[in-house]
Amino acid sequence: MSDPEVAASLPRSLRARMRPVWHGDTVVDSAEQENLPVLVADWGSHAQPQSRRAKPVAEPYLRRHLARARAVGREQGLRAGLLWSVPVAVGLVVLALLLPEIG
Amino acid sequence: MSDHAREDDRREAALGREVRRELSRWLAHHASGAPTAVDVVVRVARSLSAVAEDELRASVDDQRREYPGAIPRLAITVDRDLPAPGFTVEIVPVVAAAEEPSAPITDEEPDEDQDEDQLVLTLKLGRFRFPHVLRPSAGWVPVSRRGPGGIVFPDEAEAVPRAALVELRNVAGNLHVRRTGQDRRYIVAVGGQRVEHGRPTGIGVSPRGRIVIREATGDAVATIDYELHDRFTELRTGGATDTGDGTGIAAWVTGGGSFKRIHVEAPPAGVVPSAREFTGRSARGEPHQLRVRVLYTRAEALEPGGEEVWHVKVYRCDTPEDAAMLRAFLEAQIGNVERANGAVGGSNRVPPWVIAPVHLLSLARPAAPRTRLADKGERIPEGVAARLAGWFGVADQPDVDTCVLVASPWVSEVGWVRQEMRPVPGRGPLEHLRRLARGLDLMHGPLGIAHGDIKPANVCRLARADGHDGYVLIDADSIGPVRCPARDARPTDEYTSADYRAQWENGDVVDLRALDRFGFVLVTIAAVASPDRLRGLLDKQGGRERVVDSHPRVVEYLTNWWSRSPRWQPFAEELAAPFAKGVFADPDFSLEEWVDRLIAAHDRPGPQCGHPGCPPAECVAGRPRDDHYDPPYAEQLRRIRDEVRSSHHIAGGTREAVIRELRAQQAALALAAYRGASRSVLAAVTVFLLIVVVSLKLGGVL
Numbered sequence: 001m002s003d004p005e006v007a008a009s010l011p012r013s014l015r016a017r018m019r020p021v022w023h024g025d026t027v028v029d030s031a032e033q034e035n036l037p038v039l040v041a042d043w044g045s046h047a048q049p050q051s052r053r054a055k056p057v058a059e060p061y062l063r064r065h066l067a068r069a070r071a072v073g074r075e076q077g078l079r080a081g082l083l084w085s086v087p088v089a090v091g092l093v094v095l096a097l098l099l100p101e102i103g
Numbered sequence: 104m105s106d107h108a109r110e111d112d113r114r115e116a117a118l119g120r121e122v123r124r125e126l127s128r129w130l131a132h133h134a135s136g137a138p139t140a141v142d143v144v145v146r147v148a149r150s151l152s153a154v155a156e157d158e159l160r161a162s163v164d165d166q167r168r169e170y171p172g173a174i175p176r177l178a179i180t181v182d183r184d185l186p187a188p189g190f191t192v193e194i195v196p197v198v199a200a201a202e203e204p205s206a207p208i209t210d211e212e213p214d215e216d217q218d219e220d221q222l223v224l225t226l227k228l229g230r231f232r233f234p235h236v237l238r239p240s241a242g243w244v245p246v247s248r249r250g251p252g253g254i255v256f257p258d259e260a261e262a263v264p265r266a267a268l269v270e271l272r273n274v275a276g277n278l279h280v281r282r283t284g285q286d287r288r289y290i291v292a293v294g295g296q297r298v299e300h301g302r303p304t305g306i307g308v309s310p311r312g313r314i315v316i317r318e319a320t321g322d323a324v325a326t327i328d329y330e331l332h333d334r335f336t337e338l339r340t341g342g343a344t345d346t347g348d349g350t351g352i353a354a355w356v357t358g359g360g361s362f363k364r365i366h367v368e369a370p371p372a373g374v375v376p377s378a379r380e381f382t383g384r385s386a387r388g389e390p391h392q393l394r395v396r397v398l399y400t401r402a403e404a405l406e407p408g409g410e411e412v413w414h415v416k417v418y419r420c421d422t423p424e425d426a427a428m429l430r431a432f433l434e435a436q437i438g439n440v441e442r443a444n445g446a447v448g449g450s451n452r453v454p455p456w457v458i459a460p461v462h463l464l465s466l467a468r469p470a471a472p473r474t475r476l477a478d479k480g481e482r483i484p485e486g487v488a489a490r491l492a493g494w495f496g497v498a499d500q501p502d503v504d505t506c507v508l509v510a511s512p513w514v515s516e517v518g519w520v521r522q523e524m525r526p527v528p529g530r531g532p533l534e535h536l537r538r539l540a541r542g543l544d545l546m547h548g549p550l551g552i553a554h555g556d557i558k559p560a561n562v563c564r565l566a567r568a569d570g571h572d573g574y575v576l577i578d579a580d581s582i583g584p585v586r587c588p589a590r591d592a593r594p595t596d597e598y599t600s601a602d603y604r605a606q607w608e609n610g611d612v613v614d615l616r617a618l619d620r621f622g623f624v625l626v627t628i629a630a631v632a633s634p635d636r637l638r639g640l641l642d643k644q645g646g647r648e649r650v651v652d653s654h655p656r657v658v659e660y661l662t663n664w665w666s667r668s669p670r671w672q673p674f675a676e677e678l679a680a681p682f683a684k685g686v687f688a689d690p691d692f693s694l695e696e697w698v699d700r701l702i703a704a705h706d707r708p709g710p711q712c713g714h715p716g717c718p719p720a721e722c723v724a725g726r727p728r729d730d731h732y733d734p735p736y737a738e739q740l741r742r743i744r745d746e747v748r749s750s751h752h753i754a755g756g757t758r759e760a761v762i763r764e765l766r767a768q769q770a771a772l773a774l775a776a777y778r779g780a781s782r783s784v785l786a787a788v789t790v791f792l793l794i795v796v797v798s799l800k801l802g803g804v805l
Contacts, residue, residue, distance in 0.1 A: 059732075062743060063104050066736045066767060066772055073773030074780045081784025088785060096796040 105793075109785025115155040118147065119162055121175075126163060129194040130170045139194050140174040148189035153322045156688070157315035160166050160295030177295065187693045223422065226314075228260045229326040232499045236424035237331065238385075243270035243305075257488050259501045262325040264289060268316060269298055271354055271461065272305070278331045281305030288319050293329075344398065344533065346372045352487050354402065354464040356413075356510055362469050364405055365510065367415050370400040371493065376419070376495055382582065382591045383428035392431055395420050400495055402510060411667040412513040415464070419495045425502035430463065430507050438553050439462050439582045444512045446545040447538075454571040457542030457654065459563065464508035485525060514563035514575055522635040528674055532630035533702050535574040536623075540694035543619060547585055553615035555581030557622030558598040559629040559637070585616040597641060598622050600687065601652040617687040623694055624681045625651070627701070631678070632664055674704040739768040 107562065108781045126143055133141075143163055151159065163177045187189065212804040217317040221647060224237045226246075233253045235776050236243065245253035245267035256263045256273070272280060282300040294312030310331040317323040317448045342693060346369040355362045376396035383393040395418045400411040400488075441451045451460035467483045488501035511579075520529060526648045534736040539562070545553050554576055565575045581593040589607050592615060599607075600621040606613045629637045650656045658679040663673040686692055732740045796797040 006643055027383070059740065062765065063736055066739055066769060069769035070776045071774040073776030076773075076781025077777035077782075078784055080555055080777070081781035081788075084781065084785055085788035091793045092796060096800070 106477040109151070111149070114149075114189055115151060115159075118151075118192070119159055121190070122159060123162055125168075125192045126175060127167050129168060129196075130173050130175075133196065140176065140496040141194060141675060144178045144193040145177065145179045146185060146191045146192070147179065148181070148183055148185040150181055151179065151210045154315065155327060157292050157313055157318070157323075157326070160320075161292040161297040163291065164295070166434065168331070182310050183673055191598055206680065207358075213748075221222060222276065222331050223334055224254070224278070225330050225332065226256075227330075228256070228263065230499055231259055231501060233257075233260070233502055234422050234500075236334075237271065237274065237278075237420045238271040238388060238424075239273045241272070243272050245270045245283065248326070251626045255504065256483065257502050257504070258484055259327075259488055263322065263327070264316065266455075269293065269314070270305070273331075274307075278310055278361070278749055279305045279307050289324070290317050290319060291315070292317075306405070307603075309797055326650055327377070344372055344376065345493040345496060345498065346370065346375045347490065347493050350490065351400075351402075352490055353405070353417075353470055353484070354466055354508055354510075356462045357465050357469055362465070363404065364468075365402040365404050365413060365464075367402040367417075367508065368400050370398045370417070370422060370488075374398065375727040379418075379580070380593070381429060381432055383425070383432045385428065390588075391428060393420065393432070393634075395429060396495060396521045400515075404499065413510040414513060415508060415510045417491070417494065418507040419491070420505050420507070426505050426507055431462070433507065433509060433580075434462060436579045436582050437463065438655075440579045441551065443542065443546045444583075445540045446550060453575070454536070454567065454569075455542075455564065456565065456575050457539065458576045458579055458582075459511045459514055459565070462510050464510055466503055466508070470555055474797075491550070511577065512565075514565050516542070517559075517562060517564045517574065517630075519559060519629050519634045525636075525664075526630070528671060528678075528705060529704050530702075532574075533698060533705065536627055536630060537695060537698040537702070539574050539624065540698045543623060544695050545605065545692050545718075547619065551585050553585045553587070553619045554579075554622075554761050555583050555587070555592060555615050555618065556594045556598075557619050558595055558628050559634055562626050583615055585614065586612050587615045589613050592618075594618055594622075598625060601648075602687070614688055620681065620687045620692065620694060624678075624697075627698070628661075628678065631701075632661070636664055650680065654679065654684065659681045673707075674701065677704045736772075739772065743768060 122145065126141075131143065145159070159179075160177050163175045166175055181223075222237050223234050225232060225234045227233075233256060237445055246269050247253065247257075247267035248256040248263045248265045249258060250265070250267050255268065264286060267283055267449065268286060268289055269280050270293050271280050273279075280298055281302055281304070282291055282298040284300055285301065290311075292315045294308035296306060296308060312329060312331055314325075314327040315323055316325045318326075349369050349372075351366050351368040353364060353789050355364055356369050376398045379395055379397050381393040381395065383391045385391055398417040400415050400417065402410050402415045406414075418426075418429060419696060420429055429698060437460075439450070440460055443457045444450060444455070444460060447457055449453050449455045449457075451462070451506075467485055483503055488503045489498070491503060491506050492498050492501040543554070546554070556578060561576055561578050562574050563577050564573070566572050583591055589611055592607070592613050594603070598621070599618060603613060603618045603621070625637060625640075628640065640657065641649055643649055650660050659678060661675040662672060665675065677697075681687060681692070681697060732738075743761065743764045747760045
């Protein structure tokens with residue numbers, strides 16, 4: 001499955017919650033937004049000084065958003081699993097009761 | 104009324120009768136039509152009330168009508184040892200001819216150019232105080248309550264009759280008064296002299312005294328203390344803001360043939376209004392220094408459509424006359440802002456804007472534009488004057504006419520990027536700055552006006568729902584012609600160039616266009632390099648001249664910011680280029696073209712591997728890449744980096760690339776986590792139940 005398809009297959013609430021805030025109200029956010037492309041592009045490039053400066057800034061920022069997305073996905077997955085476990089449990093109990101009757 | 108008060112009234116009435124009887128008896132025997140001065144010496148055991156004293160003076164003055172040439176003067180002394188009835192009256196002729204104390208003024212025209220004789224007339228009514236400028240003039244200034252012009256008492260002075268009973272004028276620093284023909288049932292005495300109708304030249308009165316207005320039946324309706332004094336003694340600082348119960352005021356945004364109702368919030372309590380100076384112009388075009396106090400607050404629209412939130416500036420002047428001059432000044436500035444915005448295709452209502460538009464606020468609903476003849480608009484609601492006076496800490500001066508309110512659409516601070524976030528020059532702000540530069544070039548060229556105070560704090564971000572996004576200048580108070588009298592310029596000292604300061608010290612005219620360009624370049628430096636680095640350019644270090652005043656030092660300074668990287672050397676040199684001698688004043692210099700050159704220097708490909716941040720001396724193209732990423736997310740980070748790097752040659756494309764790739768990686772991670780978690784829970788529940796069921800089965804329960 002390609003990335004856009006993956007994104008589209010997510011529940012809408014999940015997509016909304018994990019979306020990074022690109023229009024933050026704080027100075028810090030606007031600073032990160034503006035510098036991030038340059039920093040990410042520099043990071044790991046041939047330009048060693050730039051890369052060394054970029055990594056401590058760009059890496060934590062990206063990792064923070066990736067970790068947040070995974071945490072949100074896990075949380076939603078736990079809720080969905082618990083929701084589905086109710087009908088599954090009921091079904092199993094019913095099956096266990098009916099099987100002896102059927103013989 | 105107490106017995107003592109009744110006794111005082113009876114005593115004062117008896118004294119009045121005695122004075123009239125004694126004086127008329129004396130004049131009947133001695134007055135001959137020639138000027139005859141006479142002192143009426145009154146001794147009283149207890150001080151007279153203010154009203155009684157004024158009535159006594161009016162009574163004495165009344166005798167002049169019956170005996171032309173008589174010049175009676177009243178002198179009252181207190182002698183507590185006087186026996187009953189507690190007063191004596193003595194008529195003492197003055198041997199030498201006395202000077203007429205209320206000599207009618209001649210019809211000669213006062214000198215119109217005596218601005219140094221401009222005085223302030225302070226009227227005190229109860230606990231309220233209303234100062235007014237009284238300029239030397241041949242014209243009379245009516246005094247009324249909520250009248251159409253002249254000295255106007257607000258409704259808070261409800262004891263004052265509405266009609267203009269008297270008119271005043273300043274004749275070479277002396278106060279003159281005359282009675283109008285309006286509302287003749289009132290008798291008016293000023294400074295102890297009754298002012299009669301029918302003397303078009305009026306009478307001269309003392310510079311300090313009391314205006315007593317009473318009905319013909321004898322009841323005093325208003326007593327107003329007045330004092331004519333020098334202008335400088337009127338300047339008051341006021342106190343901190345008292346917002347009372349925190350209630351705001353309703354106001355109307357006017358201009359453009361329509362109006363819109365907004366709610367102006369009370370400013371924060373306890374704030375001391377800031378002081379500002381303007382150069383206003385009188386009706387004859389003469390400059391006057393206006394010292395005003397300013398408060399800042401916000402407003403929200405009460406009607407749908409247009410701007411929802413507004414910045415509001417509340418100015419307060421010492422007198423209504425100053426406020427009228429300030430209003431005229433601001434109206435001229437608003438016109439300049441509209442011209443500037445019109446040059447870039449906007450208007451005072453619709454962006455694009457070079458300068459955030461300003462609108463004068465009306466405190467009463469204005470007349471409907473289409474039915475102006477039939478609709479006179481409304482009066483200012485009660486309580487507004489007191490609320491505004493409280494905001495400025497001058498509760499004793501509730502006069503809305505001393506205040507001017509203006510509103511601007513809401514803009515936010517840019518939030519300039521900090522130094523540690525600028526390892527390389529910023530690229531994003533240059534596009535916004537380019538649009539601003541174009542507007543400034545148009546202002547400086549065809550329009551011939553300049554902003555006059557460009558600095559980072561005066562550049563804000565406009566982000567509207569209709570898609571208009573960019574930088575806009577604020578604070579239109581300093582706008583002026585590109586060649587401006589030095590006294591009219593109001594820049595912030597810190598952001599002025601050495602050339603400007605030399606002009607200001609040596610000449611009468613300063614070049615505001617060059618000053619605007621200087622300020623704009625400083626703003627650009629703050630945007631692409633950070634305000635911290637700009638501070639280093641502007642601060643004096645060790646008593647030396649500022650770095651910004653020396654072109655070679657600016658070049659060296661800017662180059663050092665980016666680690667002396669050859670990659671950014673051309674950009675730093677271009678950034679410093681306007682600081683070379685004579686560039687800011689060069690008529691052919693264009694800010695827009697300069698920003699274009701900066702963008703070109705920023706975007707040009709690197710000399711070796713193509714990466715913009717790769718210096719040739721350090722480029723290790725061909726060698727294995729240093730692209731190690733620690734888990735977790737190593738794969739995601741690598742993919743984001745690769746995507747961004749592959750799009751960096753597209754101007755402005757890297758940002759979108761980061762957003763797009765980060766979101767895609769987030770989606771993939773979240774979906775994997777979602778599926779993993781949900782399946783794990785389901786599996787755990789199923790296994791648990793199976794174990795329970797099997798256990799029960801084996802145990803024979805089921």
